[in-house]
Amino acid sequence: GVTCKKEKVVSLSLPNRKLSGILPADLGNLSALRHLNLENNKLFGNLPSDLFNAKELVSMILAGNSLSGLIPHQIENLNHLRTLDLSHNSFNDSIPSSIVQCKKLKILFLNNNSFSGPLPDGFGTSLANLQRLNLSSNRITGSINGDMGNLLNLRETLDMSHNLFNGTIPESLGKLPMTVYIDLSYNNLSGPIPHVGTLFNAGPTAFIGNR
Numbered sequence: 753g754v755t756c757k758k759e760k761v762v763s764l765s766l767p768n769r770k771l772s773g774i775l776p777a778d779l780g781n782l783s784a785l786r787h788l789n790l791e792n793n794k795l796f797g798n799l800p801s802d803l804f805n806a807k808e809l810v811s812m813i814l815a816g817n818s819l820s821g822l823i824p825h826q827i828e829n830l831n832h833l834r835t836l837d838l839s840h841n842s843f844n845d846s847i848p849s850s851i852v853q854c855k856k857l858k859i860l861f862l863n864n865n866s867f868s869g870p871l872p873d874g875f876g877t878s879l880a881n882l883q884r885l886n887l888s889s890n891r892i893t894g895s896i897n898g899d900m901g902n903l904l905n906l907r908e909t910l911d912m913s914h915n916l917f918n919g920t921i922p923e924s925l926g927k928l929p930m931t932v933y934i935d936l937s938y939n940n941l942s943g944p945i946p947h948v949g950t951l952f953n954a955g956p957t958a959f960i961g962n963r
Contacts, residue, residue, distance in 0.1 A: 780805035870894030895919030
């Protein structure tokens, strides 16, 4: 439903409501909006850049729709964003470099889309507060940045499976917490698996479907 505080909308949560149509750009005019959840509806079209004028957003959950196009570079406006879930949509193009400005992100789910191109420079260093990261089932290319080893706050799983990553597996991933399960399966990675830290404990299924 809709939650207001001091006559301003602070939360709009309408998951699983069979809502259809495009995302209204006017949502960006909700200056006090902190939580937006429109998960599992029938929304389509692009993310309007004006949506990112809602600079107080802490969580944006738009998973399970038919949204497409790219993530506007204006996402850098969302300095307070802690949760971004765009999974299970039809987004394409590369992940914008401006996403590294969302330094408070703790949960980032971009899985099951058609993102392509390499990860932005500084991804692991800038987003070091991430606790959960899922990039699986896209078309992301390039090598795995060594700075991904800086994601020391990760919990549970680092899922980068079913992409087009190539090159070797950086040893720095071995620095990740031992409780993190790393899934790099079904990419175009080559070379030896570094026998260090978390990588040593990952188990063979974490690397199947590579070269």
